[in-house]
Amino acid sequence: MLGLKLPTDPRWVNIVEKNIDEILTDHAYCEQKAASTAISLIISFPEYPELVEEMIALSREEMGHFKMVHDKILKRGNTLGRYRKDEYAIQLLKFFPKGGNRTTQLVHRLLYAALIEARSCERFRLLSEQLQDNELADFYHKLMVSEAGHYSMFLKFARKYGKRDEVDKKWEDLLKYEAGIMKNLGKKETIHG
Numbered sequence: 202m203l204g205l206k207l208p209t210d211p212r213w214v215n216i217v218e219k220n221i222d223e224i225l226t227d228h229a230y231c232e233q234k235a236a237s238t239a240i241s242l243i244i245s246f247p248e249y250p251e252l253v254e255e256m257i258a259l260s261r262e263e264m265g266h267f268k269m270v271h272d273k274i275l276k277r278g279n280t281l282g283r284y285r286k287d288e289y290a291i292q293l294l295k296f297f298p299k300g301g302n303r304t305t306q307l308v309h310r311l312l313y314a315a316l317i318e319a320r321s322c323e324r325f326r327l328l329s330e331q332l333q334d335n336e337l338a339d340f341y342h343k344l345m346v347s348e349a350g351h352y353s354m355f356l357k358f359a360r361k362y363g364k365r366d367e368v369d370k371k372w373e374d375l376l377k378y379e380a381g382i383m384k385n386l387g388k389k390e391t392i393h394g
Contacts, residue, residue, distance in 0.1 A: 204319070204372075213327065214332065216389065228270050242311075289386055311359035315356040321393070356372065
């Protein structure tokens, strides 16, 4: 369903198991960035009322997820760690050329968001199936379902606002590019890296 060209190495979960506190901090910031992305799309493209409505709902949901992850951190007796750069997101952005008309910029941002949500969904599935901590496994299962909905929503909007054949070609090219990025990632206790 997600179309990812290179699945995450299942050994990534072993890295996560040894560094749960680190993954929770990274995850919290991923949720915050997802909310920020939704707000940024509202600010940048207010002329699309359906998109604005969905992004309002998404920003609320993502901040709700941030709170849920933050609550898990506090429950474990920790505090939110410092923000770290997301090497995955930095590399992914390099796929998209600068400039272009507003529609092209919108489609690129929607495809970028769709892919991040797809990879998050895939990673959350692994965590839900393989984590020894049953409470966290259940938590990640619930989030996996949510991320799948976000992925499909962003892709739907990209196809709605762009030319379907061009969007599908760009999406396929992006999936191949992302597979190349993933060959060098998956060795850290981060959601995407």
